[in-house]
Amino acid sequence: MPRSTTSRDVTLNCLSVLTGGLTAAALVGTGLMTGLAADSTAHKADLKAQSLAAAASARTLAMPARAPIPRPTRTVTTIRVVQAASGATGGTTSGAGSAGTPSRALAPAPAPAPVPVAAPAAPPAPSAAS
Amino acid sequence: MSTLKAAATMASGTATWRALGTYVHLSTSPAAALEPARRIATRLLEDVDRTCSRFRTDSDLVRANSAAGSWTNVDPLLVKAVGAAVEAAAQTDGLVDPTLGHALVAVGYDRDISLILADSTDPGAVPVPARAGAWRDIQRDPSGAIMVPRGSALDLGATGKAWAADLVVSAIAAESDCTVVLSLGGDIAVTGPGGWPVAITETIDDPAGAEVVHLPYGGLATSSTAARRWTRDGVIRHHLIDPRTGEPTSGRWRTATATGDTCLAANTASTAAIVLGDRAVGWLTDRDIPARLVNTCGRVVRTQRWPEPRANP
Numbered sequence: 386m387p388r389s390t391t392s393r394d395v396t397l398n399c400l401s402v403l404t405g406g407l408t409a410a411a412l413v414g415t416g417l418m419t420g421l422a423a424d425s426t427a428h429k430a431d432l433k434a435q436s437l438a439a440a441a442s443a444r445t446l447a448m449p450a451r452a453p454i455p456r457p458t459r460t461v462t463t464i465r466v467v468q469a470a471s472g473a474t475g476g477t478t479s480g481a482g483s484a485g486t487p488s489r490a491l492a493p494a495p496a497p498a499p500v501p502v503a504a505p506a507a508p509p510a511p512s513a514a515s
Numbered sequence: 516m517s518t519l520k521a522a523a524t525m526a527s528g529t530a531t532w533r534a535l536g537t538y539v540h541l542s543t544s545p546a547a548a549l550e551p552a553r554r555i556a557t558r559l560l561e562d563v564d565r566t567c568s569r570f571r572t573d574s575d576l577v578r579a580n581s582a583a584g585s586w587t588n589v590d591p592l593l594v595k596a597v598g599a600a601v602e603a604a605a606q607t608d609g610l611v612d613p614t615l616g617h618a619l620v621a622v623g624y625d626r627d628i629s630l631i632l633a634d635s636t637d638p639g640a641v642p643v644p645a646r647a648g649a650w651r652d653i654q655r656d657p658s659g660a661i662m663v664p665r666g667s668a669l670d671l672g673a674t675g676k677a678w679a680a681d682l683v684v685s686a687i688a689a690e691s692d693c694t695v696v697l698s699l700g701g702d703i704a705v706t707g708p709g710g711w712p713v714a715i716t717e718t719i720d721d722p723a724g725a726e727v728v729h730l731p732y733g734g735l736a737t738s739s740t741a742a743r744r745w746t747r748d749g750v751i752r753h754h755l756i757d758p759r760t761g762e763p764t765s766g767r768w769r770t771a772t773a774t775g776d777t778c779l780a781a782n783t784a785s786t787a788a789i790v791l792g793d794r795a796v797g798w799l800t801d802r803d804i805p806a807r808l809v810n811t812c813g814r815v816v817r818t819q820r821w822p823e824p825r826a827n828p
Contacts, residue, residue: 497731502727510697
């Protein structure tokens with residue numbers, strides 16, 4: 386049976402009202418959810434801030450400020466030449482150190498030339514590996 | 516009268532004993548200076564042993580080696596001994612290397628030489644060459660601290676006796692005007708007017724055929740692969756290590772004697788000559804060092820300022 390024009394208009398108007406209602410409901414729902422999420426985020430942020438503050442407070446209590454560690458006062462020598470005999474005679478020590486001590490080259494004395502001896506007057510000192 | 520004759524004709528005194536794992540021969544002229552000199556020598560050598568020995572568990576050197584990589588407070592005497600060793604390494608570009616502690620242990624030299632079995636069947640260890648230039652990383656504080664490079668161990672055997680000989684004769688000379696000569700296992704230091712005669716042989720057990728020369732001043736040292744030898748797992752070992760290989764040297768020369776303005780300088784030259792092998796004569800000549808070398812066949816070679824022996828009258 387063919388529908389009348391009036392009936393079709395009523396149906397279309399109902400659909401429009403229904404669609405509008407659903408849209409409005411969706412908008413309201415979305416707004417509510419967004420609001421709740423924002424509240425939750427703010428709440429979590431508050432909790433985090435409180436937690437960090439509490440932790441910082443606890444760390445401050447557990448680790449009191451330490452006295453500064455004294456720096457080493459030793460002069461670290463990287464290259465130093467010590468003449469063997471200087472230990473007993475208080476001789477010269479030269480070298481370049483971290484303190485910026487200028488180095489000074491020591492000119493060694495020439496190696497002595499031994500003299501042949503046929504009949505030593507004193508008992509000779511032995512130079513032999515042992 | 517020349518100073519040489521003055522020292523020679525004056526009555527001299529001699530004392531011998533053992534220290535630092537080797538023989539000590541101390542002579543003075545006049546003889547009256549001997550006992551005070553001996554007291555000084557005994558005290559100083561005990562101090563050197565206490566601080567510098569690789570075989571005493573209570574020595575400063577052992578403590579520093581066990582703490583390699585960090586600073587260790589030590590007797591300033593050890594700092595000076597290490598300084599002398601570093602100086603020797605610098606003058607020889609590392610041929611005389613103080614960081615051979617691990618290499619020596621690897622070849623079996625891990626205790627006093629008198630305690631090493633002459634013929635051990637222990638398996639040979641893998642050679643441990645020194646890290647090139649590790650000696651440059653040795654840190655020293657003259658007030659009493661050293662730092663051994665991480666992974667290294669110091670051994671002062673190559674320079675310690677010679678340095679100690681210089682130390683002792685200098686200390687004696689500071690107390691007396693006598694002429695004094697000290698031989699520490701063949702490393703000789705002499706000071707005072709006139710110098711002293713020296714008898715050179717390869718080993719102390721073989722005095723026959725000694726070549727006698729007069730040392731006017733300074734030092735004279737003999738290094739030899741003929742001494743401090745042992746067998747390990749059928750292989751002959753000795754104490755002179757080539758730092759480039761970590762193995763005992765096996766070059767042309769078995770014994771080298773050299774002079775120097777100090778005993779340390781002489782010993783540095785004689786040890787370097789053994790390590791250098793074929794290049795030794797050129798190296799010594801370039802540095803104008805009188806030296807007497809004995810090759811593995813027993814033939815003697817002298818550099819230009821070492822005199823030919825004078826025949827006995």
